[in-house]
Structures are given as structure tokens and as C-alpha cells.
Amino acid sequence: MLFFFSLFDPGNSLKFMMGATVRSLAIIGIAAFVSGMFSRWLAKTITLSPHTQRNYPELQKRLNGWLSAALKTARILTVCVAVMLLLSAWGLFDFWNWLQNGAGQKTVDILIRIALILFFSAVGWTVLASLIENRLASDIHGRPLPSARTRTLLTLFRNALAVIISTITIMIVLSEIGVNIAPLLAGAGALGLAISFGSQTLVKDIITGVFIQFENGMNTGDLVTIGPLTGTVERMSIRSVGVRQDTGAYHIIPWSSITTFANFVRGIGSVVANYDVDRHEDADKANQALKDAVAELMETKKFAG
Known part of the structure; x- marks a missing residue:
């Protein structure tokens, strides 16, 4: 050298x-x-x-x-x-x-602005998500837990909030690095219009799901019958509901396909329990034993009402 x-x-x-x-x-x-x-x-x-x-x-x-x-x-x-x-x-x-020089100063200035944008975005998301999770968290101080409907709506709101904050942050960062986001916004609007014509069922799913939630029709953990299916609601999103049957089968049902449904936990309590019986046992005796157990349970003061 x-x-x-x-x-x-x-x-x-x-x-x-x-x-x-x-x-x-x-x-x-x-x-x-x-x-x-x-x-x-x-x-x-x-x-x-x-x-x-x-x-x-x-x-x-x-x-x-x-x-x-x-x-x-x-x-x-x-x-x-x-x-x-x-x-x-x-x-x-x-x-x-x-x-x-101008190029170096501009680069450093852009990096600092992007860092500040990401910082405030992260702080905002952390604060808002933590407040929602605090409302959803179990309480050991005697404060009543939120209802199933509240938990479902808060979860949906948290997911929507994540999408909104991420989208706004990405748009601002692109604007800072010199990308003209006006065509992107216009293109997104045109793309959204085109998609809306081709995804009317998806829009119907979302609208139906929103109204069912506001009417408190069903919540996570409820025992429901939707069409020919009876099971427990395990998951609810803005597009569909997930129902687990007592056989273990898991069904994803779009909101728009639900015309009528029955909820077995409105005003009363229902318990779904599975019992394993040996194949050599008498099925009639097993059923009778369960009926006797339920009858004995209903005679107690706690459940006799």
C-alpha cells in the first residue's frame, strides 16, 4: 500500500x-x-x-x-x-x-425528523395500547371486570388503532424522505373504489359485524347456534366469527352469512361439559347418572334460585 x-x-x-x-x-x-x-x-x-x-x-x-x-x-x-x-x-x-454541505445536512435533518416521528408514534401506540390492555386486564383490587362485549369492542378498537397509526406513520415518513404521497393517496382512493366494487361481500361482512357488536348480540365465550352449528364463540373479528363445537371442530363464519342465531347465555347461564365414558359402560346408565347429578345440583340453594 x-x-x-x-x-x-x-x-x-x-x-x-x-x-x-x-x-x-x-x-x-x-x-x-x-x-x-x-x-x-x-x-x-x-x-x-x-x-x-x-x-x-x-x-x-x-x-x-x-x-x-x-x-x-x-x-x-x-x-x-x-x-x-x-x-x-x-x-x-x-x-x-x-x-x-447541503447534502449531508439534509440527510442528517431527515434522519432526525424520521427518528422523532417514529419515537412519537411508538410512544402514542404504547400509551393507547397499554390503556386498552389495562381495561382488559384482570383486576385484583375488586374493580368489576369489563363485560364480554366491552372486551370484544376494545380488542377490535386496538387492532383498528394499530392499522391507523401504522398507516399515518408510513405516510409521514415517506413524505419526509421526499416521496410525493399525493399520488399515493389518490391511487389508494382509486384502488379502494375499485376494490369496493369487487368486495361487496367483505363490506357487508364488516357492516353486519359492527351492528351485531353494537347490539351486543354475541361475545367471546358465548354458547350460540348459528344455522346448523352450535358451539362456543372463540374469536370475533371485523369480518367473521370463530365458533368451536363440542366435538372440537372449529368453524369460521362470515358475518354476512348470519341471518339468525341463538345465544344461550343472555340472562341465564349455560355450561357445556364433555364427559368421557368407557365404551364398555352402559350408555343408558351413564346418561341417567348425569341426569341425577344435574337434578341434585339444581336442588341446591345456589342454583335453585
């Missing part, structure tokens, strides 16, 4: 190489130290108090996820800056001149 530089500047090649080597070693050492510090922080996690974890079940996991993403990004930026400084040390790239 000394021979290579001596071809261009024979008198100062040795001095240049010594200075560039010293600067390179310093840059590599500092970058390795900073990157190692970020790596050590990555190995650690935030631990919230048991009280906070009970009230906000997903907050600790979410904070650790954001912290991990931020530290990994910082480590990548450290490597990028170190590479540019190394190139500058060997005269292949004038990092400081680039940083002071």
Missing part, C-alpha cells in the same frame, strides 16, 4: 499512511467500544414492577421490543459512520465536508 501511495505523492506517502493508520485504529476502536456498549444493553431487559405488569400486561414486552429496535438501529448507524470516517481518513471520502 505504501508503494501505491508513493506513486501519487512520493514525499508525503509515509507520513500520510502513518496518520491514516492511526486515525483508522482510533475510529475502529471507538466504533467497537460504542457498538459493544449497544450490544451489552441489548442483552439487558426492562423489568417492571409486579403491580405494573398486572395492570399493563404487554407493556414490559412492548418497551423491550422498542428498546431492542432502537439499539439495533443505533448500532447500524455507528457502523455506517465508522465506515465513512475510515474512507475519509484515507482520503477516499471527505466526510466532514459532506456533513457541512
